[in-house]
Amino acid sequence: MSEPIKTLPLVFDEPRGRKKPPRHLADLTSPERKALLEEQGLPGFRAKQLSMHYFGRLVDDPEQMTDLPAAQRAELVEALLPTLMTPLRTMEADKGTTRKTLWKLFDGALVESVLMRYPDRATVCVSSQAGCGMACPFCATGQGGLQRNMSTAEIVEQVVAGARSMTRGEVPGGPGRVSNVVFMGMGEPLANYKAVIGAVRRLVDPSPDGLGMSARGITVSTVGLVNRIDQLTEEGIPVTLALSLHAPDDELRNELVPINTRWSVAETVEAAWNYARVTKRRVSIEYAMMRGINDQAHRADLLGDLLRSYGDWGWVHVNLIPLNEVPGSQFTRSSDEDTDEFVRRLEAKGVPTTIRDTRGSEIDAACGQLAATEA
Ligand code: SF4
Structure with a gap:
């Protein structure tokens, strides 16, 4: 790496004395x-x-x-049913099938959610915190720090708003329903564990107690709070776990994902493997491809060997994410050639690998970016 990566301190706790969101x-x-x-x-x-x-x-x-x-x-x-949030702005892309909403919460905090309609499903990507304290240096949200945790209802409301848009036929393709929810918006979901689990329960509770969704359609992502992954493993709700790994070695991951200084790559991957073992749900390893930083062929081999060391029973797949570049940042997106080579090497090791479709990239539909611009 040419220049050293500047990292911010990790923040776990939101400031004290804040007013709580309205109870809903x-x-x-x-x-x-x-x-x-x-x-x-x-x-x-x-x-x-x-x-x-x-x-x-x-x-x-x-x-x-x-x-x-x-x-x-x-x-x-x-x-x-108090009002929890008001939409400030909705942006559309992909001929209206991707809709990103910037929400203002009761205390002025800004968060965002994205509704993505595909031919066979509709997914809402939700935020779980206003800001984020995990300080990943390549991420827009990480640069602003943590403002506060969102409440269960504030998280659920983003899904309900998406479900309303779908039933009212506001998204091209006719009336439909939301089938999937991914916790991949602003924030580290497992750092707001109680509210996130509450939201997952409301999503799967049968109607009218909740939305009656299938847990299999829900994905909870994390940068690797190992104690919380272990807790989620015991929870007995078969959601999909997505682990944002971004590097297969401690030296690089300590810089890209500072929580790694607390739990190493080995400890983190082991917790994810154990999640797959207990829940029988395949874990997704998220890997944002950054040019010249983590996209080298030897790192693909290292990642492949690491994941295969836990067996080849289909417990894992890798999802490569073309980096959403933050203006002025040293982190840029990998070339298509390097990304294809990364896929080839992982597959040669027997690790199923996909490249994530970057829905809505022209409206900054990556975590935290729209809110960061607005703020
Ligand atoms: S990448 Fe995710 S965990 Fe890291 S700072 Fe951004 S929002 Fe937080």
Whole structure:
């Protein structure tokens, strides 16, 4: 590498004393929703109707909640369906089938989500934190640090908003539904573990308690918080785990993904392998291809050998990501030739490898970039 990589300090904890986001029914289990209404002197059975509007019918206009008594409607909506975020800007690409929304949260924090419609599925990419404390030097979000963790409901709301757009036929291809959710927007999902697991539960809870999605359609990504990967392994929800590895050796990964100074490549990959072993879900290794940094042929061989050392029972595949370049950054995208050679070498070692389709790259649809521009 020509010049040394500048790294920022890792930040795990958000600043203290912040006001909490409004409490919303998506933060709560079904019995908790009922109890909350009763505490406020409202009829508990209305919680189910509100849940049906939110998760089942995807209604957001109180006027349409005609099964609620008009005199109590405002109070009920305020108790369980407060406004969590407002869209500041929506950008479209790929003939309208990619829609990226910049959201303003109640305290002014900015996050983004992306809805991507494919012929056979529709995926929402959600943010889990405003900013990120993991300080990866090639990433726009990492440069701004962590502002705060998002609440369960703030995470879920991004998916519900995407689901509304799909059912209302706002995305070319006619009305449809959201089939997949990937936690690959702003933030390190496992650094906001409790809220993220809460959101996953709301996504898979059957309607009207949740959105009734299949856990198999949900992907949680991480840069490698090993203790949290172990916890997720025990959780018993078969989501797909995506490990953002980006380098197969500690020397380089310590610089590209500073959390590696806490948990080494070997410890991180072992935790991912164990996740695959216990859950029987194939793990995805994410690898952003950076020209002259991590894209050399010897690193492809090293990565292939590392992954194969855990066996060839199909526990893993590699997803190479053409880097979304940050203006002014020393990190640039690898050439197509180097990327193809990387694929060839991994496949020669028997590791299935794909190159990620860079949906919406003309609208900065990579983690953190739109919010960073706005801020
Ligand atoms: S790459 Fe992901 S984990 Fe690293 S700083 Fe960016 S958002 Fe955070």
